Amino acid sequence: KRTLVTGCNGQLGHAIRAYAEAHDLQGFEYTDIDTFDFSDPTAYERFDWSLYGTIINAGAYTAVDKAETAEGRPVAWKANAAGPALLARVAKEHHITLVHISSDYVFDGTTEEHTESESFAPLGVYGQTKAAGDIAVANAPEHYILRSSWVIGEGHNFVKTMMNLSNRVADENDALDHVTVVDDQYGRLTFTKDMAEAIFHLLDTHAPYGTYNLTGSGAVRNWAEIAAAVFEQTNGNGDRVKPIATADYFANAKNPVSPRPVHSALDLTKIEQAGYTPADWETSLREYVARELGK
Incomplete structure (x- = not known):
């Protein structure tokens, strides 16, 4: 049976395609919003769903601050809640396994480490839409929800931004002398x-359906510490990252800002018990930066 991947041009979509191609997996179809807008009920009519065994939903609206605006709010609800509800309905009707990605933003961040069974308590619009999507997807009996935090992939992301800023700070012709990064989100x-890898592990091993936390393993850090590590590896200028409180960082923001959970660390016991051992994220980070430096 076929596997349909949505959001194929996003960070996760790229990684899923890379995995499928590296492992010579057949029967994959890759769509993005232009070829399959899964929040549009009429878009489902052109598929013969009996041919599909799996849907991997890698499409989402992830602009957390823009979701707080009049323009962003309806788009976020459509992509993150209404769309997944339609995917869940088709998955339920046709006995399709639905894989969906969740976020640490479904929690208020008051607990230091979140388990899969913690009650939803999202602080902002983005988190509310993601929680609604999770609730909808859980209505499909054969579902895997992978809950992640602080995602880094091929596209525009925090690590690449910090590498660029490190280069600017290192450049004596550039006036930028240091950067401020928040130190009170963990x-x-x-x-x-x-x-x-984790998605295909759950699918291949027929792990019990449900929600699984999936992040890198290892120490819990704040954003300023991560930025300093990237600066240090890029140009040896980790000392040019100055910590700042989130409230101060956004104090003069002109546009709406989403509240951020203080604690985003997810408990990884469940996915480890399912036989998947997440890589240490600090090791992955060093490898990632080294790869980018080598380009």
């Missing part, structure tokens, strides 16, 4: 390569 990075 978590672990998730690399899309590991997410793709």
Whole structure:
């Protein structure tokens, strides 16, 4: 049976395609919003769903601050809640396994480490839409929800931004002398390569359906610490990252800002018990930066 991948041009979509091609997996179809807008009920009519065994939903609206605006809010609800509900309905009707990606933003971040069974308590619009999507997807009996945090992949992301800023700070012709990064949000990075591996592990081993936390393993750090590590590896200028409180960082923001959970670390016991051992994210980060430096 075929596997349909949505959001194929996003960070995770790229990683899923890379995994499928590296392992010579057949029967994969890759779609993005232009070829299959899964939040549009009429878009489902052109598929013969009896041919599909799996849907991997890698499509989402992830602009957390823009989701707080009049323009962003309806788009976020459509992509993150209404769309997954339609996918869940078709999955349920046709006995399709639905894989969906969740976020640490479904929690308020008051607990230091979140288990899969913690109650939803999202702080902002993005988190609300993701929680609604999770609730909808859980209505499909054959579902895997992978909950991640702080995702890093091929596209535009925090690590690449910090590498660029490190280069600017190192450049004596550039006036930029240091950067400020928040030090009161704690978590672990998730690399899309590991997410793709974990998805295929759950599918291949027929793990029990349900929700699984999936991030890198290892120490819990704040964003300023991560930035300093990237600066240090890129140009040996980790000391040019200055920590700042989130409230101060956004104090003069002109546009709406989503509240951030303080604690984003996810408990990894369940996915480890399912036989998947997430890589240490600090090791993955060093490898990632080294790869980027080598390009």
